[in-house]
Amino acid sequence: MLNVLMISLGCDKNTVDSEEMLGLLIKRGYGITNEEDEADIAIVNTCCFIKDAAEESVNTIIETAELKKGRLKYLVVTGCIAERYKDEVRSELPEVDAFLGTSSIDHIADTIDRLVSGEKAPDYFDSLDRLPVFESERLSTGVTHTGYLKIAEGCNKRCTYCAIPHFRGSYRSVPESILIKQAEHLAKDGVKELTIVAQETTCYGVDKTGKKTLHLLLRKLSEIEGIEWIRLLYCYPEEIYDELIDEIAENPKICHYIDMPLQHTEDDILRRMGRRLDREGIIRIVGKLRERIPDIAIRTTFITGFPGETEEQHENLLQLIDELEFDRVGVFTYSPEEGTPAAGFPDQIPEETKERYRDEIMNLQQEISLDINERFVGKKLDVMIEGYIPEDDVYAARSYRDASDVDGYVFVKCNYELVSGTILKVKITGAGEYDLTAVVEE
Numbered sequence: 001m002l003n004v005l006m007i008s009l010g011c012d013k014n015t016v017d018s019e020e021m022l023g024l025l026i027k028r029g030y031g032i033t034n035e036e037d038e039a040d041i042a043i044v045n046t047c048c049f050i051k052d053a054a055e056e057s058v059n060t061i062i063e064t065a066e067l068k069k070g071r072l073k074y075l076v077v078t079g080c081i082a083e084r085y086k087d088e089v090r091s092e093l094p095e096v097d098a099f100l101g102t103s104s105i106d107h108i109a110d111t112i113d114r115l116v117s118g119e120k121a122p123d124y125f126d127s128l129d130r131l132p133v134f135e136s137e138r139l140s141t142g143v144t145h146t147g148y149l150k151i152a153e154g155c156n157k158r159c160t161y162c163a164i165p166h167f168r169g170s171y172r173s174v175p176e177s178i179l180i181k182q183a184e185h186l187a188k189d190g191v192k193e194l195t196i197v198a199q200e201t202t203c204y205g206v207d208k209t210g211k212k213t214l215h216l217l218l219r220k221l222s223e224i225e226g227i228e229w230i231r232l233l234y235c236y237p238e239e240i241y242d243e244l245i246d247e248i249a250e251n252p253k254i255c256h257y258i259d260m261p262l263q264h265t266e267d268d269i270l271r272r273m274g275r276r277l278d279r280e281g282i283i284r285i286v287g288k289l290r291e292r293i294p295d296i297a298i299r300t301t302f303i304t305g306f307p308g309e310t311e312e313q314h315e316n317l318l319q320l321i322d323e324l325e326f327d328r329v330g331v332f333t334y335s336p337e338e339g340t341p342a343a344g345f346p347d348q349i350p351e352e353t354k355e356r357y358r359d360e361i362m363n364l365q366q367e368i369s370l371d372i373n374e375r376f377v378g379k380k381l382d383v384m385i386e387g388y389i390p391e392d393d394v395y396a397a398r399s400y401r402d403a404s405d406v407d408g409y410v411f412v413k414c415n416y417e418l419v420s421g422t423i424l425k426v427k428i429t430g431a432g433e434y435d436l437t438a439v440v441e442e
Helices: 012-027 051-069 080-084 086-092 105-116 164-168 176-188 214-222 242-250 267-273 279-292 311-324 351-374
Strands: 003-008 031-033 041-046 074-079 098-100 146-150 193-197 229-232 254-259 297-304 328-333 380-389 394-399 410-413 423-431 436-439
Touching: 003 012, 012 031, 012 041, 012 074, 012 105, 012 146, 012 193, 041 051, 041 080, 041 105, 051 074, 051 080, 074 080, 074 105, 080 086, 080 164, 086 098, 098 105, 146 176, 176 193, 176 214, 193 214, 214 229, 214 242, 242 254, 242 279, 279 297, 279 311, 297 311, 297 351, 311 351, 328 351, 351 423, 380 410, 380 436, 394 436, 410 423
Parallel strands: 003 031, 003 041, 041 074, 074 098, 146 193, 193 229, 229 254, 254 297, 297 328, 410 436
Antiparallel strands: 380 394, 380 423, 394 410, 423 436
16 A cells, blocks of 8 residues: 655645545545655645745745655645646646646546556646535544534635635635535544634625525534534625624524634725725624624734835724724734735835734733633633643643634643543633633532
8 A cells, every 4th residue: 555645734724625635545545644754655735825835835845855765756736836836836846746736636536546557647727716526535634523614715805915816716615515514524533623714704605696605504514413613714804794693693503703804904904905894894893793792702813014004004903903802813914925916016014014013913912812811710611622731730622712723722620531522611710811721620
């Protein structure tokens, strides 16, 4: 049996793609390994969301190619780098045996079969209008009790700073029947928490029916036996609609949590970013969510140093962050991406200014987060156990407020053994800027 090494870079959506490809390869009879010296075939599933990610992808490809001096026989590159730079990669990376674009990853098993049989495998770059659909069980590469469900591919927003539509295409919803099957497979494999992802989750169904149907999908997913928590990421604020809010509020399996990327709050910057909601609209949707779901945890992201951003606009952003008190905030410095309108805008901001803006937001958010966390001391929360930390004699856990890999933890003291994936109630005993401490009450 030939062994395949998968190196998955970038976001959780890429993780899903990697797991789907591994599922196809297992079905075709290949073995899977995490050890470089055991691999006959390597796949690098690449990311190029920003410049740093693209550089990491290229460096990883070059480093992986060095394994061909040993046991490794074939190297396949898939995903965003392959798609975005398809005219350059073949000549610049001759050590790669085949390339698959973002709409072609379901050809992975056929590609490797051809390489192994001694043929020259063609590069696959299908139209970005095509949607690869996977019905076979995928191989989970993370913890077994939480999993991602990618419900759509591509994006229609065309924000001026973002290149994703150039290599991921326009918005295409995965058929509901396929998603239900995939979620059932995940639940059968032990997944209790289903995290819904896409470039934008809130527009699910619009390309199929002309209507947003995410709330209906969530309802059906919540009926799957074994799924206990459902979490929503990447909900564009202008697309959040009343039926969705009601479903989050009323469905006991949906976490009172929403990831809602805002990127900025000042009207002039939002307009030049190509965003579709203004400052007042942001205030309005945050207010609506909190009115309908008082305990909702809101996560958002901001971009600092967008071309032309002034000190006054930055200060106004800080002021509104302070007023709205988001539970979680992520901050990225602006990265001029090749082929995007914003890369050609005048008044590009120096890196040191971008970084200062970022640090000031994060310092403010630490204060806000600590204040919010302290409000939970003495209260009880349901948490999902992630694992044991022997040096501290505590269990790492997450509450409904904590998305995997991006948010904080609840560190739980317990005098008996807990199994990862267990959901139980704890009492909060302490708070820090990002994490909580708790005990299991007898």
